[in-house]
Structures are given as C-alpha cells and as structure tokens.
Amino acid sequence: MKIQQILLNERPEGLPAADTFKTVDVELPDLRNGEVLLQPLYFSVDPYMRGRMSDARSYIPPFKVQQPIESGGVATVVESKDTRFAAGDLVMPGGGKNFFPWATGFVFSGDHLRKIDASIPPSYYLGVLGMPGLTAYFGLMDIGKPKAGETVVISGAAGAVGLVAGQIAKILGCRVVGIAGGEEKVKLLTSDFNFDAAINYKGNTHLAEAVAAACPNGVDIYFDNVGGEISDAVMEHLNFFARIPVCGQIALYNSTEVPIGPRIQPTLIKFSVLMQGFTIGNYAHRYLEGMQQLGEWIRAGKIKYTETVIEGFDQLPTALLGLFSGQNSGKMIVKV
CATH class of the missing domain: 3.90.180.10 (Medium-chain alcohol dehydrogenases, catalytic domain)
Structure with a gap:
C-alpha cells in the first residue's frame, strides 16, 4: 500500500x-x-x-x-x-x-x-478531552488553586487551553479576564464563553493600563500561555500570593536570540508570588481524573468548546x- x-x-x-x-x-x-x-x-x-x-x-x-x-x-x-x-x-x-x-x-x-x-x-x-483540556485543568487546579472571588487572567485565552481554563475558573466562582488577538476573538470570549472581560492585545500600546482597568482588584492567578510583552504587562498587577501556571511561551518560540525583558524575580519576592512551569506529562498518572471531571462539566453544559x-x-x-x-x-x- x-x-x-x-x-x-x-x-x-x-x-x-x-x-x-x-x-x-x-x-x-x-x-x-x-x-x-x-x-x-x-x-x-x-x-x-x-x-x-x-x-x-x-x-x-x-x-x-x-x-x-x-x-x-x-x-x-x-x-x-x-x-x-x-x-x-x-x-x-x-x-x-x-x-x-x-x-x-x-x-x-x-x-x-x-x-x-x-x-x-x-x-x-x-x-477539550485531550491534551489542551487536561493542561487547562491540571495547570489551573494544581498550580493556580483558584478560590471564589479571585481574579484570573489568561493569555492566549481564545486558544485550545485558554478557553477551557477560563471556563473552569468561572465554574469555581472567579472573575475571569482573557487576553486574545483581534476584536472577533475578544467578543467571542465574553459572549460565548462567559469571560467577564477580554482585552485585545493587537495594536494595543497600553496593554498594562488595559489590564489594570479590567482587573481593578489586581491579579490573583495568571495562566500564562504566551509570555513576552503580554506577560510583562500582567506581571505589573500581581497581588500578594498570586500564582502563575506557566503553560506556554508562544510569543518566543520562533525567536532566534534569547529575549531580554523585565526581570521578574523582584516581583516574585516582593509579593510572595508562586510561578511554576509545567507540561501535561507531569500529570500522566491522573489523566482519568481530569477526563472524568471535564466530561461532567461538558455534559452539564458548564464548558463549551x-x-x-x-x-x-x-x-x-x-x-x-x-x-x-x-x-x-x-x-x-x-x-x-
């Protein structure tokens, strides 16, 4: 053949x-x-x-x-x-x-x-029941540890992982702000996927100010799918004991040089912030748990995709x- x-x-x-x-x-x-x-x-x-x-x-x-x-x-x-x-x-x-x-x-x-x-x-x-959904579930639940009333910001929010992470945070009673590229995606986040607010990063020269406006109480969890200047803007608004699951850095994957940006370590110290990178392979022994919970939320209409x-x-x-x-x-x- x-x-x-x-x-x-x-x-x-x-x-x-x-x-x-x-x-x-x-x-x-x-x-x-x-x-x-x-x-x-x-x-x-x-x-x-x-x-x-x-x-x-x-x-x-x-x-x-x-x-x-x-x-x-x-x-x-x-x-x-x-x-x-x-x-x-x-x-x-x-x-x-x-x-x-x-x-x-x-x-x-x-x-x-x-x-x-x-x-x-x-x-x-x-x-939603595969790698992206499981990545959202374990990254948010195990590293982000969301509590009702907290503010969660998600970069790459209209992507496969971001959409699920945002909806899980909403299920758990958080205020959810998504960052995405383009007005159509931004509207989709708030109209179809229950995000409280969304920010269009494309052409936005005042991204840090946009994050401040969308997050008047600061940022408790930042689910980082993107890195680069978008993450720099969010880091300015972290609360004490904020958590940052670092899932992806798509803004940097095609860089031919090592980019130098704001140094994050002083912020981590000053505000007692937890920042942890992970891959879904870390949770291979718990895939069934994640799929079962995601499946329940999908059947209940709490997660759309x-x-x-x-x-x-x-x-x-x-x-x-x-x-x-x-x-x-x-x-x-x-x-x-």
Missing part, C-alpha cells in the same frame, strides 16, 4: 517555512500478527511542536530530520491482525505512545493503541504555522 508522509526536511531558524517540510511517497509493509493498519481521521497541531523542530535539550525528544513529523491524532482501523481491534474501530495512540506519524496511512502495534468512545465527537479527544478545522492532509504544515499568527479559535485540528 502506497501512502504519503510529511517529513521534517530541515531544522528551521526562526519561523518555519515551506522548506521546513517535505512530502514523500512510501510503501507500507504487510501487516504482521499483533499489528493494525490505520487511516488517520484527525491530526492535532499544537504550539509545542515548534520546540520539537529544534534539537535543543527539552522535556520531549526532538523530531528527527528526514523522518515523519508526529502529533496527536485519531484514526480508523482499516485492517487488523490483533484480536482487540476490528475494522471501523476509532483509536488513538496509547500504551506508552502519544503520537501518530504525519502520514495518510500507517501500521501500529495493537499494544500502542486504545479505542475511543464513538458516541463522543472524535476531535474532542484532541481538544470550539474548534478550527482545516481539511486536507497537505494542509498540516499550513495549520501548524497558523498557530503562530493566531488563525485559530479553540483547538486547531486538521481533518484528513
């Missing part, structure tokens, strides 16, 4: 470009006992993938040059030589595997797959690059 793969052609300097990727045709091997032939249905694209294009030391191994890029995904079983799976089953990586290769078909060991409930929209397993779905296998690089210019509302997903 002939399939297409999208490879990492070269390690990019700064923002990835067309030359970063290469599409090739390959022949799949025949199935062996215990293996399953899969056809992808959805692929996830996420900001952390830019870091894997570099060979710098990190919490996750880098992509290999001239090998397929990989990401989270949902696939359909086409043929199975594993009695646990049958044609038509919907599956995700499992058993120690977290990713599918960017390919129009692939062979996987049944030991590295898990079935998913077909009664739930499959794309939800890549978004939106996705940006781009169609076509060949659009995977375009979708990934779109994350860095804010082209998504909610989770960015490619439907193959």
